[in-house]
Amino acid sequence: MSIPTxxxxxxxxxxxxxxxxxxxxVDVRPGDGGLDISGVVIAQEGEDEFGLSYRxxxxxxxxxxxxxxxxxxxxxxxxxxxxxxxxxENGKDQPALQGCIDVxxxxxxxxxxxxxxxLDLETGESMEIRLCYVTVPDLIVSPANQRYTALEAGSLxxxxxxxxxxxxxxxxxxxxxxxxxxxxxxxx
Numbered sequence: 183m184s185i186p187t188x189x190x191x192x193x194x195x196x197x198x199x200x201x202x203x204x205x206x207x208v209d210v211r212p213g214d215g216g217l218d219i220s221g222v223v224i225a226q227e228g229e230d231e232f233g234l235s236y237r238x239x240x241x242x243x244x245x246x247x248x249x250x251x252x253x254x255x256x257x258x259x260x261x262x263x264x265x266x267x268x269x270x271e272n273g274k275d276q277p278a279l280q281g282c283i284d285v286x287x288x289x290x291x292x293x294x295x296x297x298x299x300x301l302d303l304e305t306g307e308s309m310e311i312r313l314c315y316v317t318v319p320d321l322i323v324s325p326a327n328q329r330y331t332a333l334e335a336g337s338l339x340x341x342x343x344x345x346x347x348x349x350x351x352x353x354x355x356x357x358x359x360x361x362x363x364x365x366x367x368x369x370x
Contacts, residue, residue: 193359194370195291203231204367208292210359216241223289223318232319234289241265244300246285249314251321259321261285261314269314271323279325284313286326291352291360291367298339299358303332310344 190211197204203226211218219238226232233254239247245265252258262270269279284296301309308331315326327344333351336358342349353361362368 191357191359193292195360195363195367196370197225198363198365198368206290206292206367208290214239216247219292221290221292225289225318227289227318230319232289234287234318236287236290238285238293240296244296245283246296246314249285249287249316251287251316253319253321255319257319257321259316259323261323267312276323279314279323281312282314282325284311285316286313286328287316287318289318291363294339294341294352294363295354295359297328297330298352298354301330303330303335303339305332305335307332307335 190209193208193210195206204224206221206223208219208221217240219240221236223234235252237250241247246263247265248263249259249261260272267281267283269276269282284293284300286293297311297313303309308329310327310329312325312327314323316323329342329344331340333340337354339352339354340349341352350363352363355361
């Protein structure tokens, strides 16, 4: 699944229950041979209400190259990657993130699309990955192991957190962007 076929996309999700505490808007644009993605999230994690803006830069193979996150409370995180598993956090090498290719930002279903597109799995195929998991609103990054399985390639994927055992079946649109994430997010 190559990036050049994508044109500008605007995507919105709301919290699953439709309450006022969860909304996201994302712009996806081609840029520098890959993608530039910008998003804004207004949400709640436990008792903490927060606002988050983020920017991602991806290469043509869906490898994460750069991540900028900022919360309205002032937390800032900048990650840079060579796309082969070497990371810098706020300018410092991060050996603990060695081998991570993707990033998973806790507050958005957008980042589930990155491994779905990058792995390009056939129906029935499954792959374990190591990625940078970012908690929100504190913006703490740590390595995490996940598995993606193509239940129906191009339309339905199973996500599994190998640490927590959490599982979700994710329907996607024709470009691989998550439609609904049962119990958490739904596409508007």
